[in-house]
Amino acid sequence: MLVRTQGAVLKKTVQQQGDQLNSPTGTGRPMITYVVTASVSVGFFQGQVAYMVGSGWDVDFVSGRGPELNGMRTEGARTWMVPMEREIAPIKDIVSLWRLRQLFRRTRPALVVAGTPKAGLLATLAARLAGIHRVVYMLHGLRLETARGPKRVLLSAAEWIASHAAHEVRCVGPSLRAKAISLGLVAPHRCSVIGSGTVNGIDAEHWKKSQHAVCLGIAARLKLNIPNYSQVVGFVGRLTRDKGIEDLYQAFSIIRTRYPKTRLLLVGDFEEGDPISPSIRKQIESDPTVVVTGFVSEVAPYYWAMDLLVFPSHREGFGIVALEAQAASLPVICSDATGAIDAIVDGLTGIRVPTGNVNAITTAVSSLLDDEELRCRMGDAGRAWVEKTFKREIVWQNLREDYASLVRRPSRQSEGILGGILKRVLDWVISLPLLILTLPLWLGVALVIRIYLGSPVLFRQTRPGRRGQPFKLVKFRTMSDRRDAEGNLLPDAERLTRLGRFLRATSLDELPQLWNVLRGELSLVGPRPLLMDYLPRYSPEQARRHEVMPGITGWAQVNGRNAITWDEKFRLDVWYVDNWSIWLDFKILGRTFLKVIKREGIRNEGHATMPPFLGASSSVSVSQQGN
Secondary structure (H helix, E strand, C coil): CCCCCCCHHHHHHHHHHHHHHCCCCCCCCCEEEEECCCHHHHHHHCCHHHHHHHCCCEEEEEECCCCCHHHHHHCCCEEEECCCCCCCCHHHHHHHHHHHHHHHHHHCCCEEEEECHHHHHHHHHHHHHCCCCCEEEEECCCHHHHCCHHHHHHHHHHHHHHHHHCCEEEECCHHHHHHHHHCCCCCHHHEEECCCCCCCCECHHHHCCCHHHHHHHHHHHHHCCCCCCCCEEEEECCECCCCCHHHHHHHHHHHHHHCCCCEEEEECCECCCCCCCHHHHHHHHHCCCEEECCCCCCCHHHHHCCCEEEECCCCCCCCHHHHHHHHCCCCEEEECCCCHHHCCCECCCEEEECCCCHHHHHHHHHHHHHCHHHHHHHHHHHHHHHHHHCEHHHHHHHHHHHHHHHHHCCCCCCCCCCCCHHHHHHHHHHHHHHHHHCHHHHHHHHHHHHHHCCCCCEEEEEEECHHHCEEEEEEECCECCCECCCCCECCHHHHECHHHHHHHHCCHHHCCHHHHHHCCCCEEECCCCCCHHHHHHCCCCHHHHHHCCCEEECCCHHHCHHHCCHHHHHHHHHHHHHHCCHHHHHHHHHHHHHHHHHCCCCCCCCCCCCCCCCCCCCCCCCCCCCC
16 A cells, blocks of 8 residues: 655655666665656655665665656656556567666666566566666565466466566565465575565554544544444455455445444545456445545545454465554454455454355354454554564565575576576577477377377477486387387487478477476577487586587587587587577577578588587497487
8 A cells, every 4th residue: 555755754855866866876885776657656665765864775766657757756766668568478588588678788777676477577687687686575475376278377477487587586475475485486595585575574653543633533424424323344455366356345244234333435546457246346335334535645544443454365475455454553453364464463453264254254243343442453453463573664674684685695697507507497488388389289290299109299208408417308200110020219310300301490399398498408599408428428628518408409400400410419509508698598599590491501421410429439338319
């Protein structure tokens, strides 16, 4: 929710620092760049930016266009507008990625902190592409938890990519961290919670239920035509399915039969994204005991108009609304969903209920409506807990100390680049949609192979991966099983069929290797994995080709493929190891496409592909090359 403008002390700090920071930085102070998708998310950082400026940092703030950026300039930050779409938009996303990379290359921040899903994905990748040494993904929540089908797959992939592109992941709550780890999105040692969590803490004084606040609460009731004698069950937030609005209304439908003077106050507005069912929305809008305010910019008076708050969300990053309500001395009924579960102390500041359990919500609300003393006791305990644990100044200090420790830490720029982090991210970005798009082609090729070559359709062979570790390479079969009189397989050239030559010439036989890429055994670009028999035959220099992940295509493949000698091939492989960059990978992928169209370098003269590599000694036994 929105919080009020900073107090006098913060404003004074901003005014002293503002002019200096709105010019190109050259102050010698460390620079932190915050990135969010939309400017409406600026509310997450109100006060924090001014605090960081006053603590010795230069601050840049990046988001899509919006008037909210003016608030960041007021706090002393330079602002940059880079449009980013919330939903999947491939062309626009590539443009945004490029603009972010160019911005980071120009400003060279010491630390990039990217939050919200799309900004987390684009900004972490852009920062790594720009060579930024310290990149943090601030995980605010997991939309994938309530998604289904292909959308869940895409959201999971996006979160995995953002988490692996960043050097560190910071979660806004303990249960969110546990969920991200359990889903395999991030390793435990790279993921932590700063302090007790939340994005920005709570301005405890703003929500305090003073005598003046009580008057404002009464005025809010009068404005909404809620009788003073009514007990008010409240909710604050988006009126969507994920927020548990359907559960809340079903529970309230039972409650109002027992407590006819009770009113349900919904502070927020309906949204088209993740909408509640049309029938329940119609019931809510026609129910005289339910009040829907629509969007409001100042929420505090509505908290003060409530007797208790129900927060039945199905997923959260951290239940900020529950903290605001407790700061306003309200008891809170809260679901046990990810993020929400961290927002109350069960039995002390509120009551925890199972997510989506209407009966549990009904029972909890009834118990609080029946017991005014319990409501007051929980409200007081909640206020004290929020002040002690989540006060903004405490959260800001924890953030500053964590960010300072990251900047002081030795650079980790090389880690994860050649080691495979960014490369792995891009493998996923390209391979997953490519695999999905080519599935019909897989089925067609498999059917033709089954008809003309029989079973099996796939060819599997153990090949050496990075550092020589074996894995099972998968390709479409291109050779027959013809054998000589003694039962030995005939040479490759004699077993390679017309269909097999076509599949190799068009590289269709390589399609199943996309599965190897997704499994992390192969990259799109790298030295081709050869036979396990060749490992002891390499010279020390040639063996360096295994310092990186092998690939479907590589520098040697676009510079001769099978038409060059083994020595030339290995020199090109080692050159790739020494000169790797993400742009080189893109160049190789582009040239591979042209090579496939032209069908160049498919075979070495006199051989189906390449002659066996004999290494230093010609007496070494030779295995069949295989498919």
